[in-house]
Amino acid sequence: MGQATLMFGMGATKAGTSWLHRYLSNHPECKMSDPKELHYFDRLEDNKIERAVKKLDQRIDAIGKVLRENEDLKLWRKWRHRRNLMEWRKVLTENGENTDAYLRFLYRDADRARLVGEITPSYSLLPESRMRQMANLPVETLFVYVLRDPVERLWSNVRMIADRRAGSPEKVKRVAHRLITKVIEGTEVAATKRSDYANSLRKMDAALPKGSLLVEFFERLFSEEALTKLCKFLGIYYRPGDLTGYVHKGIEIPMEDSARNALQRVLAPQYAFVEQRFGSLPESWKQNMVKV
16 A cells, blocks of 8 residues: 555635645645545545435546547546546445545555545534544544635635526526525525634544644645645645645625625634634734624
8 A cells, every 4th residue: 555644635615725636736746636525534424425426427427428529639637537536436336434445545556655645625524533533544644724714715615606506607696695695694504614613623633643733824825835834744845836826716706795794793703713723813814803
């Protein structure tokens, strides 16, 4: 299997995880999972392996259709991605809960790597027992958790969900504003949970060995200083990266002032917790922070 360190990217959603995956994938000492988000441990937890397999089948079929209709040799990345999806499907369908099979998938073709990893933002929602299971795998294991301004992260998450649900670009704005109203009313909880940094960090503190977790701010991530710290933590050499930031930037929709004010109140405990734990906050956080 090799002796590479295993890294889990725990999130948060819409906090630069795609950028981080791309940076590490382009690093000569790293071998990152393809697909990026394996959702292994959360699908075990919620017993939705069959649902995950159905989604994989849809992706495999869609890519297969593209490949059958095109003879462009530049599509080799799609061939490789489809092959990886099919191999990952075998892990899910033939082994059940089998972390050995999971690790074999991650570590295949990783003989020269110093770091192997996957990034699944929803891992931050796992219960403490699952996080402890991940920390106790038979390899050296590290964890990275990126925090983004709670209000901005939540609004970005809502826009992403709206884009998926709307059905057409013309409807995205209306759906986004409807969703944010539900968030404020407490009837749309999925996106809000991903801004619950306090709960996630308490579980990580209890489950993960001391020194195995790096927490970084999204607002400070795209800098040489942050990348240097990240590489040192992961045990790989520093390599310059694209510091422009976004990979999957959401549709730009202004947030109404009334909604922003309401979200600031709803998320005030998160700002207070992060400030108490880490001290100085990025300037952009302070603009959305209200005292509780």
